[in-house]
Structure formats: structure tokens, C-alpha cells
Amino acid sequence: YYRKAKSVMSLQTLENLSVRDMMSVPVVMDEETSIYDVIVGIFIENVSSVFISKDGFLSGVVSRKDLLRVAIGKLDLQTTPIGMCMTRMPNLVTIGGDDSVLLAAQKINAHKIDALPVVEVTPDGLKVIGRFTKTNITRIFADLASGEF
Numbered sequence: 088y089y090r091k092a093k094s095v096m097s098l099q100t101l102e103n104l105s106v107r108d109m110m111s112v113p114v115v116m117d118e119e120t121s122i123y124d125v126i127v128g129i130f131i132e133n134v135s136s137v138f139i140s141k142d143g144f145l146s147g148v149v150s151r152k153d154l155l156r157v158a159i160g161k162l163d164l165q166t167t168p169i170g171m172c173m174t175r176m177p178n179l180v181t182i183g184g185d186d187s188v189l190l191a192a193q194k195i196n197a198h199k200i201d202a203l204p205v206v207e208v209t210p211d212g213l214k215v216i217g218r219f220t221k222t223n224i225t226r227i228f229a230d231l232a233s234g235e236f
């Protein structure tokens with residue numbers, strides 16, 4: 088009975104925990120940035136995906152595999168803007184800061200992606216306020232087990 092009660096409590100914890108409290112700092116680069124500079128950015132910032140913006144609002148996502156694909160192609164990486172090879176709006180899967188980490192995990196699973204941009208909706212577009220990834224989920228999972236929450 089104790090084990091069962093504990094596991095129910097943990098599921099509730101995941102529903103009550105908001106993305107805002109568990110998210111990481113996002114790496115956002117402009118659409119005009121060269122593919123080369125985005126690859127350098129991925130190494131410097133040690134992230135698996137970069138969020139792309141146009142006029143300060145979210146316009147795309149680039150993953151490591153997107154960059155590998157374009158790197159083995161014929162494009163000139165130094166001069167081609169990242170806007171040429173990113174996944175674009177409206178195909179982006181996003182999450183709000185007030186949403187639960189459970190919903191974030193469900194979206195990551197359902198869409199088979201590694202990272203969600205955490206966004207704030209404004210009349211002019213989506214402002215990126217954070218990054219929520221499989222790494223965040225792993226950390227929450229481990230913290231839950233050690234009685235952190």
C-alpha cells in the first residue's frame with residue numbers, strides 16, 4: 088500500500104510541477120546566422136538544439152541531426168543562413184511556462200523530439216523564455232526517486 092501511495096503521489100507531483108520551475112536557459116539565434124556559426128554555437132553552449140528567431144520571435148528549431156544533414160551536403164556553411172535548413176513554424180511543438188512537466192514529457196514523446204521551446208504568447212509572436220528537454224525530464228526523474236519533491 089505504501090508503494091502504491093508513493094507512486095500516485097509522484098504522478099501528481101509531475102502534474103503540479105510547472106515547466107517554468109524546471110526549464111533550462113534557451114539558446115536562441117537569428118534566422119540570418121550562418122549554418123557554420125550555429126554549429127559553433129552548439130559546441131560552445133553545449134546544447135542539442137538551437138531555437139531560431141526572426142525579429143526576436145520564435146521562427147524555427149534546428150537539431151544536431153539537421154546540422155549533420157546539411158554539413159554533408161553541398162551548401163556553403165559559412166554563407167548560407169540557418170533559416171534555409173531549420174524546422175519552421177507552424178510545425179513547431181512548443182510548451183508554456185505554466186504548463187506541467189507531465190504535459191511537456193507527453194509532447195516530447197508524442198512528437199519524438201528532444202527539446203521544446205518554452206514560449207510566452209504575445210500579440211506579435213512567440214517569445215522564447217526557456218528550453219525543456221529530455222535532460223530536464225531525466226533530472227526530474229532522478230530527483231523524484233531521491234525524494235527531492
Ligand code: ADP
Pocket residue numbers: 136148149150151152153173174178179180181199200201202203204
Ligand atoms: P535529432 O534530430 O538531433 O535527433 P530531435 O529528435 O530533437 O533531434 O529532432 C528531430 C527533428 O525534429 C529535427 O528535424 C528537428 O528540426 C525537429 N524538431 C526538434 N525539436 C522540435 C520541436 N520542438 N518542434 C518541431 N520540430 C522539432
